[in-house]
Amino acid sequence: MDRAGIELNGVRYRWPSRPVVVVCIDGGDPAYFERGVRDGIVPSVARFMTTGFSAVALGDVPSFTCPNNMSITTGSPPSVHGISGNFYLDRDTGEAVVMTGPELLRSRTIMAEFSRHGARVVSITAKDKLRRQLGKDMDLGRGSVNFSAECADQCTPEETGIEDAVALTGMPLPDVYSPELSLFVLEAGIRLLEQRQPDLLYLSLTDYVQHKYAPGESEANRYYRDLDEKFGRLDALGAVVALTADHGMNDKSDADGSPRVIWLQDILDARFGKGTSTVICPITDRFVAHHGALGGFVRVYCHRGIGPEDVIRVTRSLSGVEAVYDQASAARLFDLPLDREGDVVVIGRADTVIGAAAADHDLSGLKGHRLRSHGGVSEREVPFILNRPLRAEYLARAAVGRLKSSCIFDFAINGVDEAG
Numbered sequence: 001m002d003r004a005g006i007e008l009n010g011v012r013y014r015w016p017s018r019p020v021v022v023v024c025i026d027g028g029d030p031a032y033f034e035r036g037v038r039d040g041i042v043p044s045v046a047r048f049m050t051t052g053f054s055a056v057a058l059g060d061v062p063s064f065t066c067p068n069n070m071s072i073t074t075g076s077p078p079s080v081h082g083i084s085g086n087f088y089l090d091r092d093t094g095e096a097v098v099m100t101g102p103e104l105l106r107s108r109t110i111m112a113e114f115s116r117h118g119a120r121v122v123s124i125t126a127k128d129k130l131r132r133q134l135g136k137d138m139d140l141g142r143g144s145v146n147f148s149a150e151c152a153d154q155c156t157p158e159e160t161g162i163e164d165a166v167a168l169t170g171m172p173l174p175d176v177y178s179p180e181l182s183l184f185v186l187e188a189g190i191r192l193l194e195q196r197q198p199d200l201l202y203l204s205l206t207d208y209v210q211h212k213y214a215p216g217e218s219e220a221n222r223y224y225r226d227l228d229e230k231f232g233r234l235d236a237l238g239a240v241v242a243l244t245a246d247h248g249m250n251d252k253s254d255a256d257g258s259p260r261v262i263w264l265q266d267i268l269d270a271r272f273g274k275g276t277s278t279v280i281c282p283i284t285d286r287f288v289a290h291h292g293a294l295g296g297f298v299r300v301y302c303h304r305g306i307g308p309e310d311v312i313r314v315t316r317s318l319s320g321v322e323a324v325y326d327q328a329s330a331a332r333l334f335d336l337p338l339d340r341e342g343d344v345v346v347i348g349r350a351d352t353v354i355g356a357a358a359a360d361h362d363l364s365g366l367k368g369h370r371l372r373s374h375g376g377v378s379e380r381e382v383p384f385i386l387n388r389p390l391r392a393e394y395l396a397r398a399a400v401g402r403l404k405s406s407c408i409f410d411f412a413i414n415g416v417d418e419a420g
């Protein structure tokens, strides 16, 4: 067995001397922990912050789920791993494509690389949409597993490395729109840590609660109390526990509770005519009930008759728009793959979302809740918390500029002070 560690995307990872658990708290805006610590509902996390390490780091923009899960697990920006949204427009076919296919991923994950070098690796995601990218090229021999809570009842040893993931937790199969979906992921991680002694675990949750409830609301408090209890158990099992998020979350509603939306396709159609442009909302996935496919970042593709400069001129002056970039500028500024970028990128302010045509968004799933969403620059701040102190070299790195969430595996594997 190769105990020399691995190298991926320019980072050398040593062989973990104790289990390393990285948790991606989907939609886990730093405000939830700040509020939770103040209200005394997250005692384990509060302890990690004091005796380990805590910072607010930056995720990648667009601040969506798929790109940031892949940045975290490859230790690289979207320009390297290729996943720049949940959704993009294939210019060759004119079709909008879901970006969850493993063939679109241009890097191996840290989990895959470790598993191929003989490590035992556990990767569990709440929603099945991430599973195939997270598990791409993973070697499921030697006890490694890769499955989703959503499809925990459909596991086969060949595809996931585990026979019965539901029985593992003692919990019923959770609803895909529930806090239990995330708790199931964590409970399964704890059980596998006890039973299989893996070297590395990646546990990726769902943002169902954060889309619905603000920090301090009772449902959010209950969820964070439950998460904290699981984090405490992972810590008690002797693992290095590292907590981050794919993106934050902001309230995007008016005082009266109605969503503050720029219907960009309607505006561009009225100005230039139907068929002259396509607005793609890369937050879109199968699960739009809690955000109506409305986020803070959209891509505009220009067709006949208009160019990027026309779209830029019109969108720049819209109230609620924070920034507008052409293709090259957006790719350069946010380290995105140029070949998958739109002609124009439009980013909303913290309090505003951008949609396509009003008729194409179904907001009935909000059911009276205020719209909370993400995607823009304003939701790129995420927690970066470790349960153990860092070595001096890593403390020095953290002190220079802003940490990136994509460094969390590096910090958790290489940066922890083993004497601490």
Ligand SMILES: [Zn+2]
Binding pocket: 026, 027, 064, 065, 066, 207, 246, 247
């Ligand atoms: Zn997310």
